Amino acid sequence: MNACDSEIICSILQNAGYTMVLNPDNACMVILNCCSVREDGHTAAIYRAQEIKRRNPSAKLVLCGCYAKLLKKDFLEHQDELDAIIAPESYRSLPYALERLKNGESKFIVESGADDDLYSEIRPATNFATPNRAVVLGKGCNQLCSYCIEPFTRGNERYVSPATIMSNLETLFEREQGGIVSLVGHMIDRYHYGDMSFAKMLDMVAKESLRHGAWVKYLSSHPVAYSEDVVKAVCNNENIMRVVHLPVQSGSNDVLKRMRRGYTAEEYLRVIDSVRALCPNMNIVTDIMVGFCGETDADFRKSIELIEKVCPGDINVYAFSMRSNTHAYKTMTDDVPECVKKERLAEARCIASDLKRKYLSASIGKRQFYMPGKVCGQNSQEFTDLFNRTYILSVAQRRYQPNVQIEGFITQDNNLISCAE
Numbered sequence: 495m496n497a498c499d500s501e502i503i504c505s506i507l508q509n510a511g512y513t514m515v516l517n518p519d520n521a522c523m524v525i526l527n528c529c530s531v532r533e534d535g536h537t538a539a540i541y542r543a544q545e546i547k548r549r550n551p552s553a554k555l556v557l558c559g560c561y562a563k564l565l566k567k568d569f570l571e572h573q574d575e576l577d578a579i580i581a582p583e584s585y586r587s588l589p590y591a592l593e594r595l596k597n598g599e600s601k602f603i604v605e606s607g608a609d610d611d612l613y614s615e616i617r618p619a620t621n622f623a624t625p626n627r628a629v630v631l632g633k634g635c636n637q638l639c640s641y642c643i644e645p646f647t648r649g650n651e652r653y654v655s656p657a658t659i660m661s662n663l664e665t666l667f668e669r670e671q672g673g674i675v676s677l678v679g680h681m682i683d684r685y686h687y688g689d690m691s692f693a694k695m696l697d698m699v700a701k702e703s704l705r706h707g708a709w710v711k712y713l714s715s716h717p718v719a720y721s722e723d724v725v726k727a728v729c730n731n732e733n734i735m736r737v738v739h740l741p742v743q744s745g746s747n748d749v750l751k752r753m754r755r756g757y758t759a760e761e762y763l764r765v766i767d768s769v770r771a772l773c774p775n776m777n778i779v780t781d782i783m784v785g786f787c788g789e790t791d792a793d794f795r796k797s798i799e800l801i802e803k804v805c806p807g808d809i810n811v812y813a814f815s816m817r818s819n820t821h822a823y824k825t826m827t828d829d830v831p832e833c834v835k836k837e838r839l840a841e842a843r844c845i846a847s848d849l850k851r852k853y854l855s856a857s858i859g860k861r862q863f864y865m866p867g868k869v870c871g872q873n874s875q876e877f878t879d880l881f882n883r884t885y886i887l888s889v890a891q892r893r894y895q896p897n898v899q900i901e902g903f904i905t906q907d908n909n910l911i912s913c914a915e
C-alpha cells in the first residue's frame with residue numbers, strides 16, 4: 495500500500511518539476527513514507543530519519559504515510575531531524591509544503607482529515623528506489639479489530655473504480671511485461687464498485703494480465719469476507735497464484751472475541767474447508783498473534799491446536815504490541831509479560847517452521863518449474879517467492895516461456911531448494 499502511495503507522491507512531485515534522485519545523500523528533500531501497523535515500524539522510521547540527517551544535514555526531511563497520521567505537533571518539535579509531517583490524504587499539498595520548507599518554514603503538519611487518499615486521477619510514476627508491482631483496489635477498513643491501528647490511520651473502506659484499476663494495471667505493463675502483479679486492499683474481499691465484486695474484478699485483472707504474461711496474487715483476505723466466488727475465480731484463471739492469505743490471529747474464541755475479529759475458531763475452520771473443497775492445492779497462509787491482552791496458556795494452546803489442524807503452508811507469527819488510539823489501548827491491559835510473549839513466539843515459530851517443512855516435503859523429489867532469476871536464492875525472501883510461485887510456474891512457464899525449462903528439486907536440508915537449468 496505504501497509502495498503504491500510512494501508512486502503517487504513521485505507523480506505529484508514530478509509534475510511539480512522535482513527530479514527523483516536514487517541516493518538520499520544527494521537529495522535536497524527526503525520524504526520518508528512510513529507504516530504504523532507495528533511498533534517496530536515506528537522505531538525503524540525514526541532511526542532512518544536520524545541516519546539520513548546525519549549523512550545529509552542540509553536535506554529537508556518530511557515524514558509521510560499512515561504513521562504520519564498518528565503524530566502530533568509536540569512529537570515534531572521533539573524530533574530534531576524532522577522538518578514536516580504530511581498525512582496520507584494531503585499528498586496533493588506536497589509541492590506547496592516543500593515550497594514552504596524552501597522558504598525557511600519548518601516544523602509544520604499538513605493534514606485535511608478527509609478520507610481522500612485514493613488519488614484515482616493521478617497516474618503512478620516509478621519510484622526507482624523500490625519498483626512496485628502492486629495495484630491498489632481499496633483503502634481503509636470498517637472491521638475495527640481491537641488491536642489494529644489501520645482504521646484510525648486509513649479511515650473507512652472505500653474502493654477504486656474498475657476503470658482506474660485497469661488503467662494502473664496498464665501503467666505497470668507499459669513499464670514491464672510479465673512478473674507478478676499484486677492486488678492490494680485492507681479488506682480486499684469486500685471490494686465492490688457498482689455491480690463489480692472482488693471475484694469479478696480479480697477475474698478481469700487475471701485475464702488482462704494473461705495477455706501480458708503476468709501472474710496475479712492478492713492480499714489480504716479476511717475470514718468474514720472471503721467468498722467461494724473468489725476461489726472459483728482463482729480456479730478459472732491459471733495465472734492466479736494458488737495461495738490465499740487468511741489471517742486467523744488466535745485459536746481461542748475468547749481471544750478472538752476480545753480482538754473483535756468477527757468469527758470463531760470453528761467458523762474459520764469451515765472457511766478453510768470450503769476453500770480446500772473447491773481448490774485442493776490452495777496454499778493457505780495465516781497469521782498468529784501471540785500475547786494479546788489476557789491471553790492465557792490455555793488460549794495459546796488453542797492457537798497451536800488450530801494451526802496444527804489447518805496445516806498452513808506458511809504462518810506469520812508475531813507478538814502483540816499495543817498501539818495507541820485502538821480499542822484495546824482504551825479498554826484493555828497489555829498484561830502478558832514480555833518474557834511469556836517471547837516464549838510463545840519462539841514455540842509458535844518453531845511449529846510454523848515444522849508445518850512449512852511438512853507442506854514442502856509433499857513435493858520432495860518432484861519436478862517443479864520455477865521463475866528464471868529466482869531459482870537459486872537461499873535467502874528467506876527469495877525462498878518465500880519460490881514457495882508461493884511453485885504451482886503457478888508449473889503451469890505458466892510452459893505457456894509463456896516454453897523454451898526456458900528450469901527444473902528444481904525440493905530437498906530436506908534447511909528447506910532449501912536446489913536447482914539446475
Ligand code: SF4
Pocket residue numbers: 635636637638639642643644645680681716
Ligand atoms: S481487518 Fe482488522 S486487522 Fe485487518 S486492517 Fe481491518 S481492523 Fe486491521
